Amino acid sequence: MANKEMDNLLDDIMIEHITSAPLSELMTEYDLTSDEIKITQARFHDQILECKQQFKKAKLKNARAQLEFEKRKHEEVDVLGYLTKKGKDARDILIELFIQQKLPENLTVAHREGKEITDEDAKQILANLIAMGAINIDDKDD
Incomplete structure (x- = not known):
């Protein structure tokens, strides 16, 4: 369990380092072109939007289920x-x-x-x- 927590902590540190690094440093360190970075940013952005949509749908589905539950309580x-x-x-x-x-x-x-x-x-x-x-x-x- 401690190893998993340590791995998660290291992942968080790496993500923080990558997200806070200047673009020029990332391009040099990972041998990336600006187009590759833009494509990665676009993919990341699309994934975030998809996650937000899924979250909204799940929230709406839950709200509908709660509403149906309340309706059934009133009908019963x-x-x-x-x-x-x-x-x-x-x-x-x-x-x-x-x-x-x-x-x-x-x-x-x-x-x-x-x-x-x-x-x-x-x-x-x-x-x-x-x-x-x-x-x-x-x-x-x-």
Whole structure:
């Protein structure tokens, strides 16, 4: 293991030396022409761009997978079963959770211009809270 670490350290030192060396020194030391150096620089640049593209694609793929996971969590929420178990409607449960201060502190609800929240709105808010983990449907005390 120590040999591998030593090899990596030496590689890093060599890379640092090569990258910080003046162009004329590299041309002399490695018997290179300026065209060969330009070709190598272009290849290196292309490889960096390709690595960046692969990284971006992997990051996007991961983000999509996380989004699909979150979507499935929301689709799997059984709000009607939860409401049936509680024997209450969604608005009553939301009011109860608000009074008991069991809702997340950073929860905000859009201004409704004086309109009352419909049962469907309340069910959706409840489903979202359950999917986010703010409400544990298996908890006997909520």
